Amino acid sequence: MKIPQFIRGNLLLKMTSLNAVVIGVRLLISAVVQRLLTEYVGPVGQYKIGQLRSLSLLLMSVTSLGTFNGVVKYIAEYKKDQIKLQGLFSSVFLFLIIGTSITATTLLTFSSEISSYLFSTEEYSYLIKLTAVIVPFIAVQRVFNGVINGLSEYKKFAKIDLISYLFSAFLTVVFLFQYNLDGVLVAIAITPILQVSVMLFVFYKVLREYIQFKSLTLKAPMAKALLAFTVMSFVSSILLPIVEIDIRSMLDEKLSGRDAGIWTNMTFISQNYMVFSSSIFTLYVIPKFAGIYDFKLFKKEVISIYKTLLPLFAAGMILVFLFRNVIIDLIYPGQVEMAPLFKWQLMGDFVRLASLVLAHQFLAKKLVLNYIFTEILSLSIFYGLAYFLVGKFDVEGVVIAHFIRCLITFSVILYLVIRYFKKRENNLETN
Template sequence: MSLVKTSLLNGISVAIKIASGIVLNKILAVYVGPTGYAIIGQFQNAVSILASLAGGLLAQGVTKITAQHFDDEAKQHKVWQTAMLFSLVAALFAGFALLLTRDWISEWLLHRPDMSSLFVWIALFLPAMAANNLLLAIVNGKKEVGIYVIANITGSLFSLFVTGLLTYSFGLYGALLAFTINPAIVLMSTAVMVTRCHWFKVRFLMGKIDQPAVRELSGFAIMGITSAMVVPISYMLIRDYLASHLSLTEAGYWQATWNISGIFVMMATSTLSVYYLPRLAAIRTATELKAEIFKVYRFVMPVVTIGALTIYLLRDFIIRTLFTEDFNPMRELFAWQLLGDVLKIGSWILGYILVGRAMVKAFVISEIIFSTFFLGFSWLLINQFGLVGVTMAYAINYLLHWGAMAYLAIFEIKKMKQHA
């Protein structure tokens, strides 16, 4: 499927996600406030780490290998079976560890010992999170864009309904609870759609571990666990630094800005993950890779730049519409944050090459280095400029990241030419 057609279909999903996010942001702003936003950010990062450890870290590998072996269904099935078995076992171990440490985690992460029961819910729903991630990865690898879009739309609508209802009923606790049970609800709709596909049978997920599949997935597991641990932990440490050196409220302003940033970045990166990653996996020549990179840049970057300028000009309207007057101080964060978003998307276009071409060592090293840079720059600039320093650090970090990704992309293209 072409980039344009994929973008149009994915645009429907993104539009609904944005609409859902707007409504949800308003609900959270009214019922939990800036302080609640900071706690929600910490909790979401914890959930993402746990979901990745419970098998989500294999998702990109399953997508890549499924797309790469498009003409070998037996190979695909062995990869699915290996990934599913690993995911379920990992989910059980992660859930058990979480049950043993829930009181300590609640105190350290949320500064709220009364929230420890939330981690019991996470432990219960980790297998559902892992299974949903795996099914979506398979659908993406099979290039079933329509199913992928419908699954994401369904997830957005369910998330809006469940989170809105629980937040309205139970406040902050309800909002956090919703983030744990939403994946299980979404799994049901994803499973219904996938099981209707002619190429899928439930038995294709059931089987023993295949050693060649383990070898293929191992690199992606290393990349996945690096992203799952390093990136969210750096965000959690930055948020904790803001809370301790400024205030939890100011940490909430940054989290609210980050939510707007996330919606904006999602508009570009969701299309890249659906179209670009499977496409990179199927490319065989340096000429083809260069052409694909330039095509994506020509299509994505003008849209991203115009979008960032539009959001900046409408920042006051966005704050009034999506939040409340309590969030007005976040308007000072938009300029640097949006600049960082543009640089981030530009660097990710090249960064996807590391995943699509299975450049494991380069990926792991770059994730560790630039997460550390972001943390270090944030600490330095927060001390010097206050809250805006964290958004300045974000932009500087992704400018450097883009340069590093350009170097690695050129290196990979030269290597492909040598082996042609």
């Protein structure tokens, strides 16, 4: 079957169409896996799974010292300049050694304390130690992902994403049947090994073309440029998982482990459809924005992205809302408390999608202060309102907080982006 002409002529639509197929398959598999988890480990077990996933998300940034977006940006800019690429990867290689060494040592030394913080028990300290051993794979997987995104190799990215997800889902189910909750947690911990293996199998020739592995040195000629991304990544990729972990612990303490699991399951549904956009941002938006300095061109590109993505997301979210009870019955039977959470989570995610498109201007142009300010503002509002509103609306208070912070953050990001272009125009006029 031929791809329609209007899709073939639009790179973003081509990415979106392919991504939709991959995400569709992922959603079906995810639904089956989540149903099994609901039956075998229940909401309390899913809360613990959410804690480990948040830790894994945090480690993706820490182990690579937040170089992912820097790799995406500079690969897009330097893909034809082998000398600059070698400088980039030598710097990244040094960052990986530092990041993995510090992270692995910390996890091994404080495994009991970290287990208590995440799960309110030292029983899972073995899991933290296992994660420490997997740390190098987490770092390498993150950097290789950056290369794929920077090259806008969306077809290979889709293939890697799907194959990796199939393997990890299979491993999760097998370990669930064999070892119950402990097995699932171990499967999540060792998933980065599978991801790196799939990447090397599918993408090794391209990686070897851009990364001269034998020529990597312990020098960092691009350290200063990458450090800006390290700072930005610290704010988004590290503080966000910490906030999520703390909110789950708060729900467990103030309400119950079941309520913490209910919110975890709601965020898991959200992450499954939001992942649809995340790859598009790094594969398309950052490389595209990196070369746009004129406000009219930027505005035209943003409107084009909005016209492509927002109607698709709106339609999908409306369907999710209308069939929310069916979703709960099929995937999370008995967890009827989830139903009121959908409207707030979906409305918040829609606004968040619109704001994320604009916010990637900060990454593309390395506007560190703007990025840090908006991320800290967003997380602070979310964290503060979640604690306050849980006392009034129970677990629904957390998703209400999510919606409010998304509205405020969008307004602030829009203002800062417009201000950036006005300042740039004024500077050009004065010069």
